Amino acid sequence: MTFDARSHYSDIARSGPPLFFPxxxxxxxxxxxxxxxxxxxFPIATLAALHQEVLDRDSGRALEYISMGWDPADDKLRYLATYEELVLGNRDLRTALASWLGGKNDRANLTADGIALTSGSVQAIGLAINALVDEGDGVLVESATFPYALRYFEMRKARTYPVAMDVDGLDPDDLERALERMRADGVRPKMLYIVASYSCPTGYTTSEERRRRIMSLAERHDLLILEDAVYADLRLSGPEVPSLLSMDRDGRVFQSHSFSKIVAPGLRLGWMAGSPEVIAALAAVRQDLGVSQWTARAMTAFVSRGHLDxxxxxxxxxxxxxxxxxxxxxxxxxxxxxxxxxxxxxxxxxxxxxxxxxxxxxxxxxxxxxxxxxxxxxxxxxxxxxxxxxxxxxxxxxxxxxxxxxxxxxxxxxxxxxxx
Ligand SMILES: Cc1ncc(COP(=O)(O)O)c(C=O)c1O
Known part of the structure; x- marks a missing residue:
């Protein structure tokens, strides 16, 4: 009998998009x-210098899974002191990002425990959806949106409700109507996924006034908000609009972001930022042993020495x-x-x-x-x-x-x- 790999595909694999397009x-x-x-x-010379500097300084310790606990007295390995790095990634980069993001998002209380480093922001989105969405939950998305988020929702068997958008971004009146439809369908509203600034694919930005209405609807309906901020720093004209994360009062907003659009995608380094409780849920569904120590250490210097800005x-x-x-x-x-x-x-x-x-x-x-x-x-x-x-x-x-x-x-x- 001839072997047919496809006959062994799981339901998810069978329903997936093709690997290659014509x-x-x-x-x-x-x-x-x-x-x-x-x-x-791409800042090639700076990235090369910082990666070399990390190796010169940390030697093989930059190439471990995590930062180990070394005893300074005899330089022997004592314990996997920062075991959390297996699920959240290098602590120094999380601390540097917490300070960078805290300033941008008016969140002075953002700490390393509120950040998980990921392989690009797309992994952060996948982890959040796996961690927070159950089969049959209702999720809301802009009527044209990032296909990978749509696919993660499909794989979780969520019920997706589109919300109309225009040049001022996601329409809160239509969000309210979608929430009403969910209630009529007996579906639990769970999460809004939104690319609020310079969206993919439309380039639209949700106005500040609309963001405030979205926040109040989220509070009223107990919705989580996943704010995808990969393009948010790329403002070419128009007003600066505060992030949803900055408007959050109770920890329901979490923000995915990465170096991909603002530095280079091949770094494959992104993150989710939010309350430590939400980040703990992402950690609970993660089993890939974290992100590159070497790159994370180099990017710590990139962020904290002002190269990123x-x-x-x-x-x-x-x-x-x-x-x-x-x-x-x-x-x-x-x-x-x-x-x-x-x-x-x-x-x-x-x-x-x-x-x-x-x-x-x-x-x-x-x-x-x-x-x-x-x-x-x-x-x-x-x-x-x-x-x-x-x-x-x-x-x-x-x-x-x-x-x-x-x-x-x-x-x-x-x-x-x-x-x-
Ligand atoms: C809206 C949006 N989110 C997330 C990503 C993922 O990027 P990365 O995983 O490289 O951070 C992209 C990439 O195209 C995107 O357009």
């Missing part, structure tokens, strides 16, 4: 697909220029068949196609011209599809300035050629 018909020339930090901004200040003009070039090119080459709202930050333009455009034809023509982007449906599932309009997400962050202009011109030609 290859494009021609090689991709203009990649507007992934939301990546721009490679030219300086780096963020240095990348903002790069993304502002790219956003403006992309927006001008879309207006020039894709109007009037495409409309969009200029985002105040982040990596994306969320383009809405007019009904006059044959979407399938436009996608094929763009792919044949070597232009790749992410179709709007990828950010929705059966439960969340918001309306019949067609969207596409164009990531401008990692594309060279000249390529942005040429690629968007090619996209515009593909769209114009598909007008019905």
């Amino acid at each position: 290859d494009p018909p021609v090689p991709v020339t203009f990649n507007f697909d992934q939301g990546l930090a721009a490679e030219e901004t 300086a780096h963020i200040d240095s990348v903002l003009p790069v993304y502002r220029r790219k956003r403006d070039i992309a927006a001008a090119a879309v207006t020039e080459h894709c109007a009037p068949h495409v409309t969009f709202d200029l985002p105040d930050g982040g990596f994306y333009l969320w383009l809405r196609l007019s009904e006059q455009v044959d979407w399938d034809k436009a996608q094929q023509a763009a792919a044949s011209a070597g232009v790749s982007f992410r179709a709007g449906e990828r950010f929705m599932n059966e439960a969340t599809r918001p309306d019949s309009a067609t969207y596409l997400r164009l990531a401008y962050s990692h594309v060279g300035e000249e390529e942005l202009e040429r690629g968007i011109r090619a996209l515009g030609a593909a769209i114009r050629g598909a007008v019905k």
